[in-house]
Amino acid sequence: MGWRRKDLLTMRELEAGEIVLLVDTAASLQEIATREIKKVPALRGKTVVNLFYEASTRTRTSFEIAGKWLSADVVNFSASGSSTSKGESFIDTAKNIGAMSPDVVVVRHSSAGAAELLARALPCSIVNAGDGAHEHPTQALLDLLTIREKKGHFEGLHVAIVGDIAHSRVARSNIHGMRKLGMTVTVAGPPTLIPPFVQELGAKVSYRLEDAIGDVDVIMMLRLQQERMTAGLIPSLREYAHYWGLTLDKLARHARPDVLIMHPGPVNRGIELAPEVADGPYSVILDQVSRGVAVRMGVLLLLAGRKGGDGG
Amino acid sequence: MASPARRPREKAQVLDETALDRALTRIAHEILEKNGGAKDLAFVGLRTRGVSLAHRLAAKIAQIDGTTLPVGTLDITLYRDDLGMRGTPVIRGTDIPFSIKDKTVILVDDVLFTGRTIRAALDAIIDLGRPTAIQLACLIDRGHRELPIRPDYVGKNLPTSRRETVAVRLQEHDGEDRVVIEEPEEA
Numbered sequence: 243m244g245w246r247r248k249d250l251l252t253m254r255e256l257e258a259g260e261i262v263l264l265v266d267t268a269a270s271l272q273e274i275a276t277r278e279i280k281k282v283p284a285l286r287g288k289t290v291v292n293l294f295y296e297a298s299t300r301t302r303t304s305f306e307i308a309g310k311w312l313s314a315d316v317v318n319f320s321a322s323g324s325s326t327s328k329g330e331s332f333i334d335t336a337k338n339i340g341a342m343s344p345d346v347v348v349v350r351h352s353s354a355g356a357a358e359l360l361a362r363a364l365p366c367s368i369v370n371a372g373d374g375a376h377e378h379p380t381q382a383l384l385d386l387l388t389i390r391e392k393k394g395h396f397e398g399l400h401v402a403i404v405g406d407i408a409h410s411r412v413a414r415s416n417i418h419g420m421r422k423l424g425m426t427v428t429v430a431g432p433p434t435l436i437p438p439f440v441q442e443l444g445a446k447v448s449y450r451l452e453d454a455i456g457d458v459d460v461i462m463m464l465r466l467q468q469e470r471m472t473a474g475l476i477p478s479l480r481e482y483a484h485y486w487g488l489t490l491d492k493l494a495r496h497a498r499p500d501v502l503i504m505h506p507g508p509v510n511r512g513i514e515l516a517p518e519v520a521d522g523p524y525s526v527i528l529d530q531v532s533r534g535v536a537v538r539m540g541v542l543l544l545l546a547g548r549k550g551g552d553g554g
Numbered sequence: 555m556a557s558p559a560r561r562p563r564e565k566a567q568v569l570d571e572t573a574l575d576r577a578l579t580r581i582a583h584e585i586l587e588k589n590g591g592a593k594d595l596a597f598v599g600l601r602t603r604g605v606s607l608a609h610r611l612a613a614k615i616a617q618i619d620g621t622t623l624p625v626g627t628l629d630i631t632l633y634r635d636d637l638g639m640r641g642t643p644v645i646r647g648t649d650i651p652f653s654i655k656d657k658t659v660i661l662v663d664d665v666l667f668t669g670r671t672i673r674a675a676l677d678a679i680i681d682l683g684r685p686t687a688i689q690l691a692c693l694i695d696r697g698h699r700e701l702p703i704r705p706d707y708v709g710k711n712l713p714t715s716r717r718e719t720v721a722v723r724l725q726e727h728d729g730e731d732r733v734v735i736e737e738p739e740e741a
Contacts, residue, residue, distance in 0.1 A: 244642035263642075270629070270647035279681050282632040284643075312632075540645075543632075547643040 245544040249361040249368040252377040253418040261419055265387050268533070268540035274311055275535060285314035288345040288546045293336065293360075294371070295321045295351045300507055300531055301371050301380070305348050308538035314345075314546070332356065333363060340364040345546050349373075367545040375409050381506050382415035384537040386423070388530050389460055392502055396423040402454045403445075404430045405464035405486060405514050408437045408475075412506045413464060417443045430454035431486065434475040451486055455497045462504045463488055463514050479513060489516040493524065502526050562719060562736035568694070568712055569733040577709035578607070581691055582614035584707050589658060592621035594686065596657045600664075600675055601629050601646055606726045607693060608662040626650030628661075633674035648678070655683040660707075664722040666692040669703035694733060696720050 245263060253261070274280055290309040294302050302318065309316035319339065321327070326335060332351065339347065340363070347364060349357050350371040357370035372378040386396070393399060401420055407413045407429045420427050421444045429440050430448040440447060448454040455461050466482060476482045488503070503515075503524045511517045520527060569577065589595060592615055599608030605627050612623045627649045637643060661675055672690060679688060691707035696714040710733075714720060718737045723730050 267643075267645050270645040273648055277682060282681065283677070284632040284634075284637060543643060543645070547637045548641075 245548060248545070248548075249357070249370075250379055250541055250545065251357050251361060251368065251370045253379045253382050253415040253422075254377065256379075256419075256422070258422045261383070261386065261422060264383050264537070264540055264544065265390060267544060268383065268387050268536040269391070271539045271543070272533070272536040274539070275532065280311050281313060282311065283313045284543055285309070285312040285345075285546050288314040289343070290314045290316045290346045290348065290542060290546075291339055291342075291344040292316065292318045292371075293339060293347055293349045294319065295326070295332070295349075295356075296372065298350055298371070300534060301350065301378075304531070304534040305369075305371065305380075305538045305542075308535050308542055311535070312539055312542060314542065317344075333359065336360050336363060340366065346542055367548075369541055369545065372411055374411065375414070376411050377415045377418075378411040378506075379415050379419075380534070380537055380541060381412050382419045383541070384530055384534045385412075385416055385462065385504060385506070386419055387533045387537055388504065388526055389502065391529075391533075392526060393459060396420075396425055398424065398426075399460065400426040400428070400458045401460040401462060402428045402430055402448075402458040403462045403464065404451060404454060404488070406435045406466050407431050407440060407464070408435045409467040410464050413462075414443075416462065417445050421445075428454050428458065432476060432482070451488070451492065452496045455488075455492070455501070457498065458501065459498070460502045460504060461488065461497065462506075465506065465508060466510055466513055468510075483513045487512070487514055487516060488519050490518050490522065493519060504530060507531070562721075563739040565718065565735045565737050567732060567734050568720070569710060571731040574693070574709070574731050574733065577693065578610055579614055581707045581709060582611050582618060585611070585660060585689075585691070586615065586619055588689075588706070592619045592623060594657050595623050595660060596652060596654060597623055597625040597660050597662055598628050598650060598654075598675075598679065599625065599662045600671065601627060603664040603722050603724055603727065604628075604662045606724050607664060607691075608660075611660070611662060611691065624652040626652065626654075628675055628678055630671060630674040630678050633678045635670060635674070648682075650682060653683060654679065654685045657685050658687045658689065659685045661688055661690050663690075663692045664694065664724075665720045666690070666695045666703075666705055666708075667698055667720075669699045669701035672703050673701050693722055694720050 306316050346367045348369045348371050354374035354376035356373045361368040403413050428446040505527050597608040599605030608625050612625050629646050629648045631643050689706040692705050693709040695708045696712050722733050
Protein backbone atom coordinates (compact mmCIF):
# COMPACT_ATOMS: atom_id res chain seq x y z
CA MET A 243 0.00 0.00 0.00
CA GLY A 244 1.32 3.43 -0.93
CA TRP A 245 0.92 6.78 0.79
CA ARG A 246 -1.06 9.32 -1.22
CA ARG A 247 -2.33 11.86 1.30
CA LYS A 248 -1.00 15.41 1.35
CA ASP A 249 -1.70 15.73 5.08
CA LEU A 250 -2.00 13.72 8.28
CA LEU A 251 -4.98 15.23 10.08
CA THR A 252 -6.88 12.49 11.89
CA MET A 253 -6.85 8.79 12.66
CA ARG A 254 -10.52 8.78 11.74
CA GLU A 255 -9.82 9.27 8.03
CA LEU A 256 -7.07 6.63 7.77
CA GLU A 257 -7.61 3.09 6.56
CA ALA A 258 -6.17 0.17 8.53
CA GLY A 259 -3.56 -0.37 5.79
CA GLU A 260 -2.36 3.24 6.03
CA ILE A 261 -2.04 2.96 9.81
CA VAL A 262 0.02 -0.22 9.44
CA LEU A 263 2.21 1.44 6.77
CA LEU A 264 2.93 4.35 9.15
CA VAL A 265 3.69 2.00 12.05
CA ASP A 266 5.91 -0.25 9.88
CA THR A 267 7.84 2.73 8.51
CA ALA A 268 8.39 4.06 12.03
CA ALA A 269 9.51 0.64 13.27
CA SER A 270 12.17 0.45 10.55
CA LEU A 271 13.43 3.93 11.37
CA GLN A 272 13.98 3.21 15.08
CA GLU A 273 17.45 1.86 14.34
CA ILE A 274 18.65 5.41 13.60
CA ALA A 275 18.34 6.28 17.32
CA THR A 276 20.97 3.63 18.15
CA ARG A 277 23.57 4.95 15.70
CA GLU A 278 26.67 6.83 16.60
CA ILE A 279 25.85 9.41 13.91
CA LYS A 280 22.11 9.96 14.19
CA LYS A 281 21.51 11.46 10.78
CA VAL A 282 20.39 10.22 7.39
CA PRO A 283 20.10 12.44 4.31
CA ALA A 284 16.53 11.47 3.30
CA LEU A 285 14.92 14.93 3.71
CA ARG A 286 17.91 17.07 2.75
CA GLY A 287 16.68 20.42 1.46
CA LYS A 288 13.17 20.02 2.91
CA THR A 289 11.84 22.54 5.42
CA VAL A 290 9.63 21.60 8.36
CA VAL A 291 7.91 24.32 10.39
CA ASN A 292 6.63 23.54 13.90
CA LEU A 293 3.70 25.89 14.46
CA PHE A 294 2.74 25.54 18.12
CA TYR A 295 -0.04 27.58 19.71
CA GLU A 296 -0.13 25.43 22.84
CA ALA A 297 2.50 24.33 25.32
CA SER A 298 4.27 21.11 24.45
CA THR A 299 7.43 19.31 25.54
CA ARG A 300 7.37 15.86 23.99
CA THR A 301 5.56 16.50 20.74
CA ARG A 302 7.43 19.60 19.63
CA THR A 303 10.82 18.28 20.67
CA SER A 304 10.27 14.93 19.02
CA PHE A 305 9.10 16.49 15.74
CA GLU A 306 12.19 18.68 15.85
CA ILE A 307 14.53 15.74 16.51
CA ALA A 308 12.75 13.63 13.90
CA GLY A 309 13.16 16.33 11.25
CA LYS A 310 16.81 16.90 12.13
CA TRP A 311 17.71 13.19 12.09
CA LEU A 312 16.26 13.06 8.57
CA SER A 313 18.35 16.14 7.60
CA ALA A 314 15.37 18.48 7.11
CA ASP A 315 15.70 22.10 8.19
CA VAL A 316 13.40 22.54 11.18
CA VAL A 317 12.04 25.91 12.25
CA ASN A 318 10.12 26.34 15.50
CA PHE A 319 7.35 28.87 15.88
CA SER A 320 5.64 29.39 19.21
CA ALA A 321 2.76 31.78 19.67
CA SER A 322 4.34 33.63 22.58
CA GLY A 323 6.98 36.03 21.32
CA SER A 324 5.48 36.10 17.79
CA SER A 325 3.19 38.49 15.95
CA THR A 326 0.26 36.58 17.50
CA SER A 327 0.86 38.74 20.56
CA LYS A 328 0.45 41.77 18.26
CA GLY A 329 -2.98 40.51 17.20
CA GLU A 330 -2.24 38.63 13.97
CA SER A 331 -4.85 35.96 13.29
CA PHE A 332 -4.05 32.24 13.06
CA ILE A 333 -4.80 32.01 9.37
CA ASP A 334 -2.78 35.15 8.54
CA THR A 335 0.22 33.84 10.44
CA ALA A 336 -0.14 30.49 8.71
CA LYS A 337 -0.38 32.05 5.24
CA ASN A 338 2.73 34.10 5.93
CA ILE A 339 4.62 31.00 6.98
CA GLY A 340 3.20 29.25 3.91
CA ALA A 341 4.63 32.04 1.74
CA MET A 342 8.11 30.98 2.89
CA SER A 343 7.59 27.65 1.03
CA PRO A 344 7.90 25.03 3.77
CA ASP A 345 7.40 21.39 2.76
CA VAL A 346 5.65 20.33 5.97
CA VAL A 347 3.91 22.38 8.65
CA VAL A 348 3.30 20.67 11.99
CA VAL A 349 0.52 22.45 13.86
CA ARG A 350 -0.82 22.35 17.39
CA HIS A 351 -3.75 24.56 18.36
CA SER A 352 -6.38 24.68 21.07
CA SER A 353 -9.23 24.72 18.52
CA ALA A 354 -10.56 21.54 16.95
CA GLY A 355 -10.21 21.68 13.17
CA ALA A 356 -7.24 24.07 13.14
CA ALA A 357 -5.07 21.58 11.22
CA GLU A 358 -7.77 20.95 8.63
CA LEU A 359 -8.23 24.69 8.14
CA LEU A 360 -4.49 24.98 7.37
CA ALA A 361 -4.57 21.95 5.09
CA ARG A 362 -7.13 23.72 2.93
CA ALA A 363 -5.32 27.06 2.99
CA LEU A 364 -1.74 25.91 2.31
CA PRO A 365 -0.31 23.85 -0.54
CA CYS A 366 2.29 22.12 1.69
CA SER A 367 1.73 19.02 3.86
CA ILE A 368 0.10 19.60 7.25
CA VAL A 369 0.55 17.34 10.28
CA ASN A 370 -1.95 17.67 13.10
CA ALA A 371 0.04 17.65 16.36
CA GLY A 372 -3.11 18.10 18.46
CA ASP A 373 -6.17 20.26 17.79
CA GLY A 374 -8.20 21.01 20.89
CA ALA A 375 -10.04 17.97 22.20
CA HIS A 376 -10.33 16.57 18.66
CA GLU A 377 -7.38 14.42 17.50
CA HIS A 378 -3.68 13.80 18.01
CA PRO A 379 -2.82 11.19 15.38
CA THR A 380 0.96 10.91 15.92
CA GLN A 381 0.37 10.16 19.62
CA ALA A 382 -2.00 7.33 18.68
CA LEU A 383 0.55 6.01 16.18
CA LEU A 384 3.35 5.94 18.73
CA ASP A 385 1.02 4.24 21.22
CA LEU A 386 0.21 1.63 18.59
CA LEU A 387 3.89 1.09 17.75
CA THR A 388 4.69 0.64 21.46
CA ILE A 389 1.81 -1.82 21.91
CA ARG A 390 2.84 -3.88 18.87
CA GLU A 391 6.46 -4.06 20.01
CA LYS A 392 5.46 -5.24 23.48
CA LYS A 393 2.57 -7.53 22.54
CA GLY A 394 3.61 -8.61 19.04
CA HIS A 395 0.30 -7.87 17.31
CA PHE A 396 -2.87 -5.73 17.33
CA GLU A 397 -5.77 -8.03 16.53
CA GLY A 398 -7.77 -9.15 19.55
CA LEU A 399 -6.02 -6.99 22.16
CA HIS A 400 -8.14 -5.25 24.78
CA VAL A 401 -7.23 -1.73 25.93
CA ALA A 402 -8.69 0.28 28.80
CA ILE A 403 -8.43 4.07 28.41
CA VAL A 404 -8.96 5.62 31.81
CA GLY A 405 -9.64 9.13 33.04
CA ASP A 406 -10.59 12.39 31.40
CA ILE A 407 -12.00 11.05 28.11
CA ALA A 408 -14.06 14.17 27.40
CA HIS A 409 -11.08 16.48 26.97
CA SER A 410 -8.76 13.90 25.44
CA ARG A 411 -7.69 14.09 21.80
CA VAL A 412 -5.37 11.18 22.61
CA ALA A 413 -8.34 9.00 23.55
CA ARG A 414 -10.26 9.94 20.40
CA SER A 415 -7.35 9.22 18.05
CA ASN A 416 -6.56 5.96 19.81
CA ILE A 417 -10.16 4.73 19.75
CA HIS A 418 -10.34 5.31 15.98
CA GLY A 419 -7.00 3.63 15.35
CA MET A 420 -7.48 0.67 17.68
CA ARG A 421 -10.97 -0.15 16.43
CA LYS A 422 -9.71 -0.21 12.83
CA LEU A 423 -6.97 -2.65 13.81
CA GLY A 424 -9.39 -5.09 15.44
CA MET A 425 -8.76 -4.15 19.07
CA THR A 426 -11.36 -3.82 21.83
CA VAL A 427 -11.45 -0.50 23.69
CA THR A 428 -13.06 0.18 27.05
CA VAL A 429 -13.13 3.77 28.25
CA ALA A 430 -13.51 4.42 31.96
CA GLY A 431 -13.90 7.53 34.08
CA PRO A 432 -16.37 9.49 36.14
CA PRO A 433 -19.64 10.06 34.17
CA THR A 434 -18.94 13.81 33.88
CA LEU A 435 -15.72 13.06 31.97
CA ILE A 436 -17.18 10.46 29.56
CA PRO A 437 -18.74 12.10 26.51
CA PRO A 438 -21.94 10.52 25.13
CA PHE A 439 -20.51 9.81 21.64
CA VAL A 440 -17.85 7.26 22.66
CA GLN A 441 -20.16 4.29 22.18
CA GLU A 442 -20.78 5.44 18.62
CA LEU A 443 -17.03 5.13 18.04
CA GLY A 444 -17.25 1.50 19.10
CA ALA A 445 -15.83 1.80 22.61
CA LYS A 446 -17.31 0.13 25.68
CA VAL A 447 -17.89 2.26 28.77
CA SER A 448 -17.15 1.52 32.40
CA TYR A 449 -17.71 3.74 35.43
CA ARG A 450 -15.52 1.78 37.83
CA LEU A 451 -11.72 1.57 37.55
CA GLU A 452 -11.55 -1.88 39.16
CA ASP A 453 -13.91 -3.34 36.52
CA ALA A 454 -12.25 -1.59 33.59
CA ILE A 455 -8.72 -2.83 34.30
CA GLY A 456 -9.76 -6.39 35.10
CA ASP A 457 -9.05 -8.28 31.90
CA VAL A 458 -7.12 -5.97 29.61
CA ASP A 459 -3.74 -6.16 27.86
CA VAL A 460 -3.05 -2.43 28.11
CA ILE A 461 -4.12 0.28 30.55
CA MET A 462 -3.77 3.77 29.13
CA MET A 463 -4.08 6.39 31.86
CA LEU A 464 -4.94 9.91 30.71
CA ARG A 465 -3.89 13.17 32.24
CA LEU A 466 -6.55 15.05 34.17
CA GLN A 467 -6.58 18.22 32.07
CA GLN A 468 -6.99 20.76 34.82
CA GLU A 469 -6.37 23.65 32.40
CA ARG A 470 -9.44 22.68 30.36
CA MET A 471 -11.73 22.21 33.40
CA THR A 472 -13.83 25.28 33.84
CA ALA A 473 -16.93 23.76 35.41
CA GLY A 474 -17.08 21.55 38.49
CA LEU A 475 -16.70 18.25 36.66
CA ILE A 476 -15.11 16.48 39.61
CA PRO A 477 -15.76 17.13 43.31
CA SER A 478 -12.06 17.39 44.22
CA LEU A 479 -8.64 16.28 43.06
CA ARG A 480 -8.35 14.19 46.18
CA GLU A 481 -11.56 12.33 45.47
CA TYR A 482 -10.55 11.80 41.83
CA ALA A 483 -7.20 10.39 42.93
CA HIS A 484 -8.94 8.09 45.38
CA TYR A 485 -11.38 6.58 42.88
CA TRP A 486 -9.50 6.94 39.59
CA GLY A 487 -5.83 7.02 40.52
CA LEU A 488 -3.95 3.85 39.53
CA THR A 489 -1.93 2.52 42.46
CA LEU A 490 0.25 -0.57 42.90
CA ASP A 491 -2.38 -2.01 45.22
CA LYS A 492 -5.21 -1.68 42.66
CA LEU A 493 -2.96 -3.13 39.95
CA ALA A 494 -2.00 -6.13 42.07
CA ARG A 495 -5.58 -6.87 43.01
CA HIS A 496 -7.39 -6.33 39.73
CA ALA A 497 -5.06 -6.28 36.70
CA ARG A 498 -3.34 -9.06 34.81
CA PRO A 499 0.35 -9.64 35.57
CA ASP A 500 1.39 -8.95 31.96
CA VAL A 501 -0.50 -5.67 31.60
CA LEU A 502 1.20 -2.63 30.02
CA ILE A 503 0.76 0.78 31.65
CA MET A 504 0.81 3.71 29.24
CA HIS A 505 0.39 7.45 29.64
CA PRO A 506 0.71 10.14 26.96
CA GLY A 507 2.36 12.57 29.42
CA PRO A 508 2.74 14.88 31.16
CA VAL A 509 1.91 12.79 34.24
CA ASN A 510 0.13 14.31 37.24
CA ARG A 511 1.99 12.16 39.76
CA GLY A 512 -0.21 11.14 42.64
CA ILE A 513 -3.43 12.09 40.82
CA GLU A 514 -4.11 9.69 37.92
CA LEU A 515 -0.94 7.68 38.42
CA ALA A 516 0.93 6.76 41.60
CA PRO A 517 4.68 7.42 41.22
CA GLU A 518 5.48 3.74 41.92
CA VAL A 519 3.26 2.76 38.99
CA ALA A 520 4.63 5.42 36.63
CA ASP A 521 8.18 4.24 37.36
CA GLY A 522 7.29 0.59 37.88
CA PRO A 523 8.01 -2.51 35.82
CA TYR A 524 4.69 -2.47 33.91
CA SER A 525 5.19 1.10 32.78
CA VAL A 526 6.22 1.75 29.17
CA ILE A 527 5.82 5.52 29.41
CA LEU A 528 9.40 6.31 28.38
CA ASP A 529 9.29 3.68 25.62
CA GLN A 530 6.34 5.66 24.25
CA VAL A 531 8.47 8.80 24.15
CA SER A 532 11.34 7.09 22.29
CA ARG A 533 8.91 5.59 19.77
CA GLY A 534 7.53 9.11 19.32
CA VAL A 535 10.64 10.22 17.46
CA ALA A 536 10.50 7.20 15.13
CA VAL A 537 6.80 7.76 14.41
CA ARG A 538 7.37 11.41 13.59
CA MET A 539 10.29 10.51 11.30
CA GLY A 540 7.99 8.07 9.53
CA VAL A 541 5.24 10.66 9.12
CA LEU A 542 7.62 13.34 7.80
CA LEU A 543 9.25 10.88 5.42
CA LEU A 544 5.99 9.58 3.96
CA LEU A 545 4.53 13.07 3.55
CA ALA A 546 7.65 14.72 2.12
CA GLY A 547 8.61 11.64 0.10
CA ARG A 548 5.33 11.36 -1.77
CA LYS A 549 5.55 10.99 -5.51
CA GLY A 550 5.55 14.35 -7.23
CA GLY A 551 5.82 16.25 -3.97
CA ASP A 552 2.56 18.19 -4.13
CA GLY A 553 -1.05 17.97 -5.15
CA GLY A 554 -3.60 15.92 -3.22
CA MET B 555 5.04 -0.01 -11.85
CA ALA B 556 4.75 -2.24 -14.94
CA SER B 557 1.46 -1.95 -16.75
CA PRO B 558 -0.16 -5.26 -17.75
CA ALA B 559 0.49 -4.56 -21.46
CA ARG B 560 4.26 -4.42 -20.91
CA ARG B 561 4.85 -7.53 -18.84
CA PRO B 562 8.50 -8.54 -19.12
CA ARG B 563 9.28 -11.50 -21.34
CA GLU B 564 12.16 -13.83 -20.61
CA LYS B 565 14.73 -13.42 -23.36
CA ALA B 566 17.64 -15.60 -22.31
CA GLN B 567 19.01 -17.50 -19.35
CA VAL B 568 22.40 -16.21 -18.23
CA LEU B 569 23.26 -18.47 -15.29
CA ASP B 570 21.73 -21.74 -14.17
CA GLU B 571 21.89 -23.15 -10.65
CA THR B 572 25.32 -24.77 -11.10
CA ALA B 573 26.88 -21.75 -12.80
CA LEU B 574 25.51 -19.39 -10.14
CA ASP B 575 26.98 -21.55 -7.38
CA ARG B 576 30.35 -21.76 -9.17
CA ALA B 577 30.45 -17.98 -9.57
CA LEU B 578 29.87 -17.51 -5.83
CA THR B 579 32.54 -20.11 -4.97
CA ARG B 580 35.03 -18.28 -7.19
CA ILE B 581 34.16 -14.90 -5.62
CA ALA B 582 34.66 -16.39 -2.14
CA HIS B 583 38.15 -17.59 -3.15
CA GLU B 584 38.96 -14.22 -4.71
CA ILE B 585 37.90 -12.41 -1.52
CA LEU B 586 40.27 -14.58 0.54
CA GLU B 587 43.06 -14.20 -2.01
CA LYS B 588 42.78 -10.42 -2.29
CA ASN B 589 42.61 -9.89 1.49
CA GLY B 590 45.18 -12.52 2.43
CA GLY B 591 42.63 -14.51 4.46
CA ALA B 592 39.40 -13.76 6.29
CA LYS B 593 40.79 -11.62 9.10
CA ASP B 594 38.74 -8.46 9.85
CA LEU B 595 36.35 -9.00 6.96
CA ALA B 596 32.61 -8.38 7.25
CA PHE B 597 29.76 -8.73 4.75
CA VAL B 598 27.04 -6.15 4.22
CA GLY B 599 24.26 -7.19 1.84
CA LEU B 600 21.96 -4.75 0.08
CA ARG B 601 18.29 -5.48 0.49
CA THR B 602 16.85 -7.76 -0.67
CA ARG B 603 18.82 -10.26 -2.77
CA GLY B 604 22.23 -8.87 -1.86
CA VAL B 605 21.59 -10.05 1.71
CA SER B 606 20.95 -13.63 0.59
CA LEU B 607 24.06 -13.54 -1.60
CA ALA B 608 26.12 -12.17 1.33
CA HIS B 609 24.96 -15.07 3.53
CA ARG B 610 25.91 -17.56 0.81
CA LEU B 611 29.36 -16.02 0.41
CA ALA B 612 29.86 -16.11 4.19
CA ALA B 613 28.89 -19.80 4.21
CA LYS B 614 31.38 -20.53 1.43
CA ILE B 615 34.18 -18.75 3.29
CA ALA B 616 33.29 -20.71 6.44
CA GLN B 617 33.64 -23.90 4.37
CA ILE B 618 36.96 -22.92 2.78
CA ASP B 619 38.64 -21.11 5.63
CA GLY B 620 36.73 -22.15 8.75
CA THR B 621 36.10 -18.50 9.70
CA THR B 622 32.55 -17.33 10.40
CA LEU B 623 32.22 -13.76 9.15
CA PRO B 624 29.48 -11.38 10.31
CA VAL B 625 26.74 -10.48 7.82
CA GLY B 626 24.77 -7.23 8.04
CA THR B 627 21.76 -5.92 6.14
CA LEU B 628 21.64 -2.47 4.58
CA ASP B 629 18.52 -0.58 3.43
CA ILE B 630 19.61 2.43 1.37
CA THR B 631 16.15 3.97 0.87
CA LEU B 632 17.00 6.92 3.14
CA TYR B 633 20.10 7.66 1.04
CA ARG B 634 18.55 7.55 -2.43
CA ASP B 635 18.89 10.58 -4.67
CA ASP B 636 15.41 10.08 -6.15
CA LEU B 637 13.15 10.32 -3.06
CA GLY B 638 9.76 11.64 -4.16
CA MET B 639 10.29 10.43 -7.75
CA ARG B 640 9.43 6.78 -7.18
CA GLY B 641 6.27 6.83 -5.06
CA THR B 642 6.00 5.81 -1.42
CA PRO B 643 9.43 5.13 0.07
CA VAL B 644 9.38 1.67 1.64
CA ILE B 645 11.76 1.47 4.58
CA ARG B 646 12.64 -2.06 5.61
CA GLY B 647 15.43 -1.22 7.99
CA THR B 648 19.16 -1.51 8.34
CA ASP B 649 20.50 -4.21 10.66
CA ILE B 650 24.26 -4.27 11.10
CA PRO B 651 24.73 -5.81 14.57
CA PHE B 652 28.53 -5.40 14.63
CA SER B 653 30.97 -2.49 14.52
CA ILE B 654 32.36 -1.82 11.07
CA LYS B 655 35.18 0.27 12.50
CA ASP B 656 38.56 -1.11 11.35
CA LYS B 657 36.86 -3.82 9.28
CA THR B 658 37.11 -4.42 5.56
CA VAL B 659 33.49 -4.35 4.49
CA ILE B 660 32.49 -6.44 1.47
CA LEU B 661 29.37 -4.84 0.04
CA VAL B 662 27.22 -7.37 -1.82
CA ASP B 663 24.54 -6.62 -4.42
CA ASP B 664 22.88 -8.81 -7.03
CA VAL B 665 23.06 -6.58 -10.13
CA LEU B 666 25.39 -3.63 -10.68
CA PHE B 667 23.86 -1.15 -13.14
CA THR B 668 24.06 2.67 -12.95
CA GLY B 669 26.06 2.65 -9.72
CA ARG B 670 23.61 4.98 -7.95
CA THR B 671 22.54 2.34 -5.44
CA ILE B 672 26.18 1.70 -4.56
CA ARG B 673 26.82 5.44 -4.21
CA ALA B 674 23.96 5.57 -1.67
CA ALA B 675 25.26 2.44 0.06
CA LEU B 676 28.75 3.93 0.45
CA ASP B 677 27.27 6.99 2.16
CA ALA B 678 25.09 4.81 4.37
CA ILE B 679 28.02 2.64 5.48
CA ILE B 680 30.31 5.56 6.18
CA ASP B 681 27.57 7.10 8.37
CA LEU B 682 27.77 3.99 10.55
CA GLY B 683 31.50 4.25 11.21
CA ARG B 684 34.90 4.27 9.54
CA PRO B 685 35.79 0.95 7.92
CA THR B 686 39.37 0.21 6.86
CA ALA B 687 38.15 -0.36 3.30
CA ILE B 688 34.98 -1.10 1.37
CA GLN B 689 35.03 -3.63 -1.47
CA LEU B 690 32.18 -4.38 -3.84
CA ALA B 691 30.96 -7.81 -4.92
CA CYS B 692 28.12 -8.27 -7.39
CA LEU B 693 26.74 -11.32 -9.12
CA ILE B 694 26.05 -9.53 -12.41
CA ASP B 695 27.69 -6.41 -13.84
CA ARG B 696 25.42 -5.23 -16.65
CA GLY B 697 27.24 -1.98 -17.50
CA HIS B 698 25.68 1.47 -18.15
CA ARG B 699 27.42 3.11 -15.21
CA GLU B 700 26.44 6.73 -14.48
CA LEU B 701 29.00 7.19 -11.70
CA PRO B 702 32.70 6.32 -11.36
CA ILE B 703 32.12 3.04 -9.47
CA ARG B 704 33.64 -0.36 -10.27
CA PRO B 705 33.23 -3.76 -8.60
CA ASP B 706 36.08 -5.72 -6.99
CA TYR B 707 34.42 -9.10 -7.54
CA VAL B 708 32.06 -9.96 -10.40
CA GLY B 709 30.12 -13.19 -10.96
CA LYS B 710 29.49 -12.44 -14.63
CA ASN B 711 29.91 -9.47 -16.92
CA LEU B 712 26.80 -9.15 -18.99
CA PRO B 713 26.47 -6.56 -21.76
CA THR B 714 22.82 -5.48 -21.90
CA SER B 715 20.72 -2.82 -23.52
CA ARG B 716 19.02 -0.32 -21.23
CA ARG B 717 15.53 -1.48 -22.06
CA GLU B 718 16.29 -5.00 -20.84
CA THR B 719 16.20 -5.98 -17.18
CA VAL B 720 18.31 -8.58 -15.42
CA ALA B 721 16.42 -10.73 -12.93
CA VAL B 722 18.40 -12.62 -10.30
CA ARG B 723 16.14 -15.37 -8.95
CA LEU B 724 17.22 -16.96 -5.70
CA GLN B 725 15.93 -19.98 -3.81
CA GLU B 726 15.27 -17.86 -0.69
CA HIS B 727 12.86 -15.51 -2.51
CA ASP B 728 11.82 -17.04 -5.78
CA GLY B 729 12.15 -20.81 -5.21
CA GLU B 730 14.87 -21.26 -7.87
CA ASP B 731 18.48 -20.31 -8.53
CA ARG B 732 19.06 -18.69 -11.90
CA VAL B 733 19.66 -15.42 -13.70
CA VAL B 734 17.68 -14.33 -16.76
CA ILE B 735 17.49 -11.34 -19.09
CA GLU B 736 14.00 -9.98 -19.59
CA GLU B 737 12.68 -7.43 -22.02
CA PRO B 738 9.34 -5.64 -22.03
CA GLU B 739 6.71 -7.40 -24.12
CA GLU B 740 5.40 -5.15 -26.86
CA ALA B 741 1.72 -4.35 -26.54
